Amino acid sequence: MSKLRKVIKLYCQGQSKLQISATTSISRNTVKKYIRVFSGLKTTWEQINQLPDKELDELFCKEPEAIVDDRLLPLHDFLKQQEKRLRQRGVTLLRLWNEYHAQYPEGFSRTSFYHQYNLWKKRVHPSMHMAHKPGDKMFVDYTGEKLQVVDADSGEVKTMEVFVAILGASQLTYVEAVESQRVEDFIGCCENAVRYFGGAPNAIVPDNLKSAVIRSNRYEPKLNENFEAFADYYGMAVLPARAYKPKDKALVEGAVKITYIRIFASLPEKLSTSLEELNARIRALLEVHNRTAFKGRSYSRQEQFDEMERAALQPYQKNVLNVGPHQ
Incomplete structure (x- = not known):
């Protein structure tokens, strides 16, 4: 007996959807679908059982006809x-x-x-379930993969971290290579992002990086004092992404994936001879990325930023904090 027949038979015998799901190893949603179709047919188990498997599958599994609505x-x-x-x-x-x-x-x-x-x-927007208001949040993280530079004199190859920041509403993105994830480098990258965007958002959302969050807690996370001071200086609240809440960091994780495709994969095979040269190459590719139209749209991240988010940012301080490297 096919599982579909068994679902209908057990249902007619009075078993619950949960019991049927456990007995047949079919998901509850599929069980509900079969029962809904059966109820709509206004027929009996005996009549259903007389149908060959092919006709039964067509009856229960066919896709609903698309309804064309002129509106x-x-x-x-x-x-x-x-x-x-x-x-x-x-x-x-x-x-x-x-x-x-x-x-x-x-x-x-x-x-x-x-x-x-x-x-x-x-x-x-199949992957965007959160609506972000202009000037509200900047999401930050590091890529998992790293980039390399080679010393022109010694030939020593050094590995560099890659920092990514993205604004929630416009999705304007900032990418920078840096020597480490130490707090001074991390704060320096965050400040460079603020300067690149031309203003500070209301909040910054780090993914529980040690340079930002010393101890993760759902209600009162303990922040790194230097990072907290940096955020206060620019009028930003710190809202660490919650553990096991993928939607909190979905935007920056998406930006990391795009960074791999549009920046990492597009860099010249010949390694840069300095961090400054590597960041110059990254910046050129970043500008292309931000000015490329969204898929299926006639506007880019840069255009969306200029139109709806630039004016919503807080003006950043002209005096620069000495907390990290500045390109």
């Missing part, structure tokens, strides 16, 4: 034009629906608009 194309065009506005302060989905309804009075109702928006967002 979808105008809605998607509207959302594509307005998506960046939702990241601006004070702009809500209700306000967006009011504008949509005024423009398309025969369009979707408010509830359907919300539902279609969520479907559209998942399709367009």
Whole structure:
């Protein structure tokens, strides 16, 4: 007996979905799907059992026919034009629906608009589940892989860490090679990122790096005093990413992956002869990355930053802290 038949038979015998799932080793969601289809057929177990396996599979496993709705194309065009506005302060989905309804009075109702928006967002931004407000957060981390420089005189090859920072709303990215993850190098990189962005966000989110967080705690993490002083100096709160909460650091992890593709893989095979030369090469590739249009979009990170996030940042202090290397 196929597992599908067994699910229907056990259901007709009065067993619960949980019991059926355990007995057949089929996930509860699949069990629920089979039972939902069976209930909708308004038939009996005896009639179902008479069908050959092929017909049974077609009946229970076929994909639902796509429903074509003439209102979808105008809605998607509207959302594509307005998506960046939702990241601006004070702009809500209700306000967006009011504008949509005024423009398309025969369009979707408010509830359907919300539902279609969520479907559209998942399709367009499948990995972005968090909405970030302009000027709100800067996420920072180091790449797992490292880069190398070779001393022109001695031929000694040195390994360099690679720091990555990304702004939440615009996704403008900063990348820098540095000698270590020591606190002075880490703070220096964070400050260089602030200077590159031209301003400081409201908060900085490190991934529990030892240079930033001495002891991780869900409610009161103990921060490195020098790093905390640096953040205070620029008016930034420190919000360490929570352990076992992948969404807290998804954005910077995505930036690290893109760094591998667009910077690491694009560097010349010949090693740089100094850290300064390596960072000059990185900066050139970084500019290309930030000015390349998002996939499926007509605008880039730089354009999005200029339009919606630059003005939301806090002006950074002109006097420079002597906490680390500055390129």
